Amino acid sequence: MTAFTRVAETGSFSEAARRLRSSKSVVSRQIAALESELGVRLLHRSTRALTLTEAGRSYFDQLVRILADIDEANLSVSHLQVAPRGRLRVNAAMSFGIRHLAPAIPDFLARCPEVEIDLTLNDRFVDLIDEGYDMAVRIGHLIESSLVARRLAPLRRVVCASPAYLAARGVPTTPDDLIGHECLRYSNIPVGDEWTFTAPDGRARSAEVKGRLRVNNGDALRIAALEGLGLACLPTFIVGEDLRAGTLIPVLEGAAHQSGGVFAVYPHARHLSPKVRAFIDFLVERFGPNPPWDRAET
Structure with missing residues (x-):
């Protein structure tokens, strides 16, 4: 399942094998065995491209959530609970992501060398649970949801x-x-x-x-x-x-209505994974109540 997920994400057996520290032939055999067990083709293979079938896309969407739950379960009972490690999937709005989140990430990765970040930037409202994100950075007012929110900075x-x-x-x-x-x-x-x-x-x-x-x-x-x-x-x-x-x-200084904020949101979990906790703590430290973009000098 993990091999298939990496192939689906990268569109390449070779890149999936590199990320899994395996070989292309081993990954290919694992996918073939999975397709045989399921009785359905998951990938369209050609000399030019590797794409998901309709069944493959549905299976991938479910696996992302399942594997994240497995990781969370493992973290909650292992020594990894005290050390940030693993892949962190983050979603953020385009402008904030490019201007402020992307420049912050190198410092975070230097602080947490065993964390890998998968950052997606768009202005579309995403469903964190359905789309397999660990957390998102959201701007403005938060709608009622089951997500947990932590304020990163004011919004002016x-x-x-x-x-x-x-x-x-x-x-x-x-x-x-x-x-x-x-x-x-x-x-x-x-x-x-x-x-x-x-x-x-x-x-x-x-x-x-x-x-x-x-x-x-x-x-x-x-x-x-x-x-x-x-x-x-x-x-x-x-x-x-x-x-x-x-x-x-x-x-119109003083007239523009100020409300909302910059928030980190994540699905409710009894055991918040150390990679999510570490990244949110880092962003609070970096931005905070007096963020760089509101200072007279930076």
Whole structure:
């Protein structure tokens, strides 16, 4: 089962054998024996590619969860419970992952030399249990779920624009002024056409925004704002450097509603594996209540 999982992940008998510290012929025989035992073909083999059959894909999806449960069971009763070791599957949003998670990983791997990280970056909401992830880094508000969450850092949003845009279109002084502005909207959430602000009475209020550009990625919105296309409402982990450099100017300061955070989430387990615990502790230490992207100097 482990041999098949590695072949499915890598698309290669040779790479699977390398990861398993085995030989290509041994791995090939193991897969053939598994297919014979199951009575079904799991892989399409050709000189050009190695792909999963429909049965193979279904089997792989289930094996990822089963093997993770076996690893967890072994860890809970062995000496490995005290030492981070093994493969850690992590999911994170694209912008945060590229800007902050990826630069942190080399330091973590240096600290934990027996851990191997498999990092997937996308802006799609993934099901950790069904898709076999050990943990995820999520941004914003957490929905009700059976997952355990630990706060890694605060989340601060700012409305900002380039100096050229503000010089040409004026600086909004209240959320109501956004009606006359070109607003760059985030399309990956249901309320991307509404920005939330804090009213004088302390309550959150929404303002409808309009503009000619909608994008499903924060870094793409940042580029549009830098090019003077309009106002953007973005987290400081994306635009912190631009705010310090003055290439983006914050407006409506104090009005943008601050809520949510940067969280590590993981499936509930009675025995949290040392690799997950070590990585989350490392991220809390690295980011914390005053993360690098919110500091006056880095």
